Amino acid sequence: MIIMFTTIVSPLFADLDILGHINNNVLGSWFELGRNDIFKIFTPDLNANFENWKLIMLKTEYEFLNQMFFGTDVEIRTYVFRIGNKSFTTYHEAWQNNILCAKGKATMVHYDFIKQESMTIPDNIRKELEQHLID
């Protein structure tokens, strides 16, 4: 059984561009908002500082399938796509009016910002991530 995370976002008027749809640049923020649930697995109180925070971004990708518009909420669905030794990949979808409008992935490294080096993902965190692993 996969436990999916969901987050609702309301588009801003300013998220529209001249073409009358939500500009593609916004998705980075929306998918990051969905990742808050993943961040809590690493830092439960979300107390982000140089000592506590353990994730650095390696790679993101976004695919735009259908245009999104202003005036209707968007559901962000967040899963884990891959768990490596020191890094893992999240998978994200944006749904509006029951249409899958965008999807994306983000690969983050488990990272010690003090030593500036990557770290193995501990077993307890790995087990939690596995609950959200999509096929």
Add this chain to the structure above:
Amino acid sequence: MIIMFTTIVSPLFADLDILGHINNNVLGSWFELGRNDIFKIFTPDLNANFENWKLIMLKTEYEFLNQMFFGTDVEIRTYVFRIGNKSFTTYHEAWQNNILCAKGKATMVHYDFIKQESMTIPDNIRKELEQHLID
């Protein structure tokens, strides 16, 4: 009786700056999100296009009273502050952990984008705005 609008926003990790608090630049978007309820008074379906949209921004101001942080939702409260002949002013507050952290105002002009000229606010809209008028 004043009817206040409320909107909940979840800070992004990226909203933090190096000082460990939510950067002041974010408030413009958060207060605009709160204004969606005001926008609906003018354009009920929020179908924003050059013919339908009737508001242009004249002036905004923001006051930062207490630092806001990542990890806790923020409540945006939205009121009407002033109703003029062709323009009106909204008033906004951001609350986190029951602390008033920021407040602001925005003055918008009722505007015809086709003719590029300001217009009188119609009486039915004025009456709706008055329900949200704070002292």
Add this chain to the structure above:
Amino acid sequence: MIIMFTTIVSPLFADLDILGHINNNVLGSWFELGRNDIFKIFTPDLNANFENWKLIMLKTEYEFLNQMFFGTDVEIRTYVFRIGNKSFTTYHEAWQNNILCAKGKATMVHYDFIKQESMTIPDNIRKELEQHLID
């Protein structure tokens, strides 16, 4: 003699909104970019961290005089408007095609983030700020 700072910004396609003009939310970033020259007076190497950085935002305001468009650079002009004991105010203008399109102010407090308290602006910094003081 007043020494004005100038910074050139190129609008992004995404800065446009559905109304075909630059969305008002962008000005916060553009004026902050212009403030980099002011930030250097306080932190010459712009090495921003919790120990070095000495400014916290208290208040901003923006006035939108003329619409700005995509495809032409914008000149940001930055001045000092007021120098108080522990705080000061900057004044900003955005010019496009020789038209003053927006202006704004920002009031910042000289601040110790470690002690979380405001500090007097030292005389040498005050003297530097005075060189950019507009009437």
Add this chain to the structure above:
Amino acid sequence: MIIMFTTIVSPLFADLDILGHINNNVLGSWFELGRNDIFKIFTPDLNANFENWKLIMLKTEYEFLNQMFFGTDVEIRTYVFRIGNKSFTTYHEAWQNNILCAKGKATMVHYDFIKQESMTIPDNIRKELEQHLID
């Protein structure tokens, strides 16, 4: 001979996140700024409106190789990576202090927003794009 486009961007203080580096979300805007030179091949006056604009985003990807910091300009280098029948892909790099810090690609479709359908890229535009085609 490949003609590379270059654009200089100055990081904002607000582009920093709590980890003391430029947040990954910013790259979308920076690479889009670099694409202005590509946009001009399709719409020379950058007069962006529903009739004139001919590009819709299909896919973006970003890779973060080295951390970027506040206080030093970043050079964005823009190339064409692939030219298909109705779509093409741009390639982007961000350099700071002579270090390649991030790279990315964006695939856009030549698109008629009125008819809401994709269009063949005309030969004269294809020839111009070819001048910027990287191996």
